[in-house]
Amino acid sequence: AKKQHEASVLQNALSDVSHVVLVLSGKGGVGKSTVSTQIAQSLSSRGYSVGLLDVDICGPSIPRMAGVIGQTVHQSAQGWQPVYANPNLAVMSISFLLEEGDAAVVWRGPRKNGLIKQFLTETDWGDDGLDYLIVDTPPGTSDEHISIVQYLNDARPMMVNGSNNSGASGAIVVTTPEEMSMADVRKELNFCKKTDVPVLGIVENMSGLQVKVSDLQFRRDDASDCTDDVIALLREKCPEVLSMTASTDVFATSGLGPKGMAERFKCPYLGKLPLDKNLLKACEEGSSFVENYPESPAASPLNKIVDSLIL
Ligand code: ADP
Numbered sequence: 001a002k003k004q005h006e007a008s009v010l011q012n013a014l015s016d017v018s019h020v021v022l023v024l025s026g027k028g029g030v031g032k033s034t035v036s037t038q039i040a041q042s043l044s045s046r047g048y049s050v051g052l053l054d055v056d057i058c059g060p061s062i063p064r065m066a067g068v069i070g071q072t073v074h075q076s077a078q079g080w081q082p083v084y085a086n087p088n089l090a091v092m093s094i095s096f097l098l099e100e101g102d103a104a105v106v107w108r109g110p111r112k113n114g115l116i117k118q119f120l121t122e123t124d125w126g127d128d129g130l131d132y133l134i135v136d137t138p139p140g141t142s143d144e145h146i147s148i149v150q151y152l153n154d155a156r157p158m159m160v161n162g163s164n165n166s167g168a169s170g171a172i173v174v175t176t177p178e179e180m181s182m183a184d185v186r187k188e189l190n191f192c193k194k195t196d197v198p199v200l201g202i203v204e205n206m207s208g209l210q211v212k213v214s215d216l217q218f219r220r221d222d223a224s225d226c227t228d229d230v231i232a233l234l235r236e237k238c239p240e241v242l243s244m245t246a247s248t249d250v251f252a253t254s255g256l257g258p259k260g261m262a263e264r265f266k267c268p269y270l271g272k273l274p275l276d277k278n279l280l281k282a283c284e285e286g287s288s289f290v291e292n293y294p295e296s297p298a299a300s301p302l303n304k305i306v307d308s309l310i311l
């Protein structure tokens with residue numbers, strides 16, 4: 001009976017959420033929170049109502065990236081009230097509940113699971129519900145992931161495209177291209193298979209560094225700066241080069257690479273996001289990257305990723 005009651009509370013909290021998208025990564029630092037936040041920002045600026053739920057309890061970076069750092073949440077009769085980054089984007093994160101924003105969270109499994117469940121059951125996403133709930137999960141596959149999927153399955157037994165039985169509409173797996181990160185991606189994909197969560201696609205992040213030639217810095221062999229000279233020379237001899245983009249692979253792929261991996265696992269490949277200083281800047285500012293830096297190299301690939309989520 002207790003389980004049934006729990007399931008019905010969950011059903012309530014999530015019954016007005018059309019799509020739940022889990023964002024997964026095998027390792028930390030590959031851009032999972034960046035992708036979660038920017039997808040949420042972009043969907044919200046396209047007019048969808050979006051919830052961004054940060055359950056990366058050990059390293060909550062979402063509030064900074066969504067521009068709502070230092071805010072607190074309040075509990076009302078309807079549940080926890082999220083913080084609004086804009087009228088269409090509601091954010092809920094563990095760090096809103098911590099007194100010191102940077103206090104390390106060292107909690108054991110049961111307490112973490114309790115909190116995750118509270119987030120899923122007791123966040124009041126508003127009377128009109130949500131078109132999308134984007135869930136930024138911890139890196140790897142852990143107890144927390146199993147709990148999240150289990151809770152969602154209890155709450156939303158048949159809600160997914162009518163095609164399967166998973167409570168999560170699907171998962172996006174973020175990886176960098178090198179083999180070290182890819183090895184962990186296999187585990188994520190197997191986790192999705194085992195738990196019946198459809199993989200919406202793999203995002204290859206930090207794939208190559210792209211810079212406008214006019215933004216490059218040039219050095220002589222003795223390391224002295226000659227940027228001004230080179231730019232002047234280019235302007236005189238071949239000005240069209242200044243507006244070109246230069247690129248280099250930072251994390252080289254040795255094995256299958258993310259695209260080959262997507263083929264092997266028969267899931268969509270959502271494309272490459274290059275290393276882009278404006279993407280980092282938007283995350284530092286807490287702003288929407290595609291809106292504020294539409295000409296930047298990662299903007300068009302990010303827009304395509306968001307397009308693929310319009311279900
Ligand atoms: P994770 O959530 O996987 O731990 P983050 O999203 O926090 O990783 O990313 C780690 C750092 O790298 C952040 O400072 C983020 O802004 C930056 N970053 C992520 N992806 C890119 C990118 N494509 N270009 C530039 N910086 C990026």
